[in-house]
Structures are given as structure tokens and as C-alpha cells.
Amino acid sequence: MSTQPGVRPDPSLGLLALYDEALPHVYGYLLARCRSAALAEDLAAETFLAAVGALRKPDAPELSIGWLIGVARHKLADHWRREEREQRGLRVLDGEPAPVEDPWDLRLDAMVARDVLAGLGPHHRAALTLRYLDGLPVPAVAAHLGRTVHATEALLVRARTAFRRDYPHDQPGEEC
Numbered sequence: 001m002s003t004q005p006g007v008r009p010d011p012s013l014g015l016l017a018l019y020d021e022a023l024p025h026v027y028g029y030l031l032a033r034c035r036s037a038a039l040a041e042d043l044a045a046e047t048f049l050a051a052v053g054a055l056r057k058p059d060a061p062e063l064s065i066g067w068l069i070g071v072a073r074h075k076l077a078d079h080w081r082r083e084e085r086e087q088r089g090l091r092v093l094d095g096e097p098a099p100v101e102d103p104w105d106l107r108l109d110a111m112v113a114r115d116v117l118a119g120l121g122p123h124h125r126a127a128l129t130l131r132y133l134d135g136l137p138v139p140a141v142a143a144h145l146g147r148t149v150h151a152t153e154a155l156l157v158r159a160r161t162a163f164r165r166d167y168p169h170d171q172p173g174e175e176c
Contacts, residue, residue, distance in 0.1 A: 014063050015051055022065045023048075026072045032135070033076055043079060047072040073133070116166045124159035131156055 026047055031040035050071050054060060061067055117125055123145075130141040142152035 015048070015055055018063060018065070018068075019048070022068050025065050026068050029069050029072055029134075030076060034079075039079070043072065043075045046075045050075065112168065116163055119166060120159065120162055123155065124162050127152065127155050127159045128163060 023044065027040055027044045030043045030047075031037060034040055034043070047068060051063075051068055054071070055063065117128060120128070126145060127141060130136045130144055131138065136144070138152055138156070139149050141156070142149045145152060145155075147155065
């Protein structure tokens with residue numbers, strides 16, 4: 001099969017080649033977090049559809065299982081946000097009082113935490129992400145990072161310290 005000059009192959013074809021290997025990882029990641037096989041299947045399908053769209057853009061990311069799991073993480077977060085909006089609407093219809101905590105505050109906290117995490121060194125960011133966002137036990141984090149369990153525990157202590165140092169600790173009622 002020859003290509004015409006100036007015509008580049010569809011980059012999403014690489015996703016097709018990776019699909020069989022990546023699907024169990026993406027599905028397993030989602031199933032462990034949502035505990036519903038049907039929902040995990042739906043979110044896995046959304047993940048691969050979003051990946052096709054992203055890979056067709058001019059600034060397409062490098063295709064990997066890790067990147068696909070990142071897309072899956074975003075799809076799961078989107079699902080939880082939709083679910084929360086739906087529940088909030090049902091509470092309003094039922095006449096229940098709104099929760100005391102403002103959901104925007106939670107979203108802002110998450111954005112600040114993401115920014116702080118992005119500002120950490122790659123080894124701290126990887127350790128914290130694997131341990132707390134992905135929920136892996138310390139031995140699994142150690143295996144992913146190619147470290148001993150004791151070295152990983154020490155790394156996590158240093159990473160948490162760095163995160164706490166950089167995270168803004170405004171007291172309620174204080175001006176930003």
C-alpha cells in the first residue's frame with residue numbers, strides 16, 4: 001500500500017495496533033475505581049473514542065498505555081462530575097437543602113492540587129500519582145518505579161513533604 005506524497009497516514013491507526021494490549025489495562029483501571037462492569041465498559045469505549053480524536057489532532061500526544069489510562073482517568077472524573085450534577089438537580093427537585101460545601105471550592109482545590117503536583121519533580125509526581133491518584137499499594141508503586149519498597153516509602157515521605165510545602169494553606173475567611 002503506497003501513500004501519496006503530502007498525505008500522511010492516519011495516526012489513530014497506531015491505536016488500533018495497541019488496542020488489544022491496552023484494553024485490559026484501561027478496563028481494569030476503570031473497573032477498580034467504579035466497581036461497575038457496565039460503567040467500566042462504557043467509560044473504556046469513551047476513552048478509546050476520545051483517544052482517536054486526540055490522535056488526529058496536529059499536536060497529537062505520544063501513544064502509550066499510560067497515556068490511555070490518563071484519558072480514562074479524565075473520562076471517569078467527567079462521569080463523576082455528571083453524576084454529581086444529576087444528584088444535585090434531584091436534591092433541588094426533592095426540596096432537600098444544598099450541601100454546605102460549595103462544589104466550586106472542591107474543584108478549585110483539585111485544580112490547585114494538580115498545579116502543585118505538576119510543579120514537583122518527576123520522581124515525586126510519579127510516586128504521589130501512583131500511590132494516591134491510582135490507589136496502588138506501596139509495593140506496586142515500588143515495582144512501577146523500579147525501586148525497593150523501603151526506598152519508595154522514603155520517596156513518598158519526601159514527596160508528601162514537598163507537596164505540603166508547595167500547597168497553599170489559606171485559612172477559611174482569609175483573602176487570597
